[in-house]
Amino acid sequence: MNEAFDFVEMRVPAKAEYVGVARLSVSGIASRMGFAYDDIEDLKVAISEAITNAVRHAYQDEPGEVTIGFGVYDNRLEVMVADRGGSFKLEDIKQSIGPYRHDEKINNLREGGFGLFLINALMDKVEINNEHGVIVLMTKYLSEVEVDVSDDQISTT
Numbered sequence: 395m396n397e398a399f400d401f402v403e404m405r406v407p408a409k410a411e412y413v414g415v416a417r418l419s420v421s422g423i424a425s426r427m428g429f430a431y432d433d434i435e436d437l438k439v440a441i442s443e444a445i446t447n448a449v450r451h452a453y454q455d456e457p458g459e460v461t462i463g464f465g466v467y468d469n470r471l472e473v474m475v476a477d478r479g480g481s482f483k484l485e486d487i488k489q490s491i492g493p494y495r496h497d498e499k500i501n502n503l504r505e506g507g508f509g510l511f512l513i514n515a516l517m518d519k520v521e522i523n524n525e526h527g528v529i530v531l532m533t534k535y536l537s538e539v540e541v542d543v544s545d546d547q548i549s550t551t
Contacts, residue, residue: 400466408449408458408477413442416462423464424471427536436516437473437534443509444475444530452477452527470518470535478527 404419406412417438424434441462448460458477465472514520519533 397467402464402466403461404463405459405461406445408453408460410446410449412460413445413449416441416445416460419462420464420471420473423466424534427466427471429471429534429536433534433537437471440513440516440532440534441473441475443513444473444532447509448475448477448528468536470533473532473534474529475532476527476529 402419402423404416406415420437420441421434424437429437445460445462452458452460461474461476463472463474463476465474510520513530513532517532518535519531521531523529523531
């Protein structure tokens with residue numbers, strides 16, 4: 395059974411000056427969904443790292459574009475960042491990628507280095523496909539329990 399979701403897609407030139415456009419977009423989507431401030435900041439950093447890696451490594455001597463897709467679900471936000479790719483078919487992409495495994499050699503991934511570790515630390519789930527360019531799928535779940543100022547857990551539902 396397929397879960398209902400909204401899908402927002404955007405393409406930006408593979409230039410560092412367009413990272414801010416994606417950061418603003420994810421901030422607006424996550425805010426509308428009800429994410430906490432800290433989670434929105436985590437999303438912004440993770441998407442910035444993914445796009446910056448695509449800009450640095452995918453198109454070194456040629457113009458290109460980065461495609462960013464947002465899968466908006468009731469309980470989570472899935473963000474996909476792809477280089478050298480066309481439009482996303484979310485369900486097809488999800489079938490062909492797998493989770494990042496800590497036992498994989500990081501040098502085998504173009505997203506290698508600190509950026510991938512940072513993305514993995516900030517997001518709830520990270521999956522990568524590097525068969526045709528690189529697709530990074532990052533998932534952040536909408537928290538239903540938050541900590542109050544007094545350190546007591548409170549329900550947001």
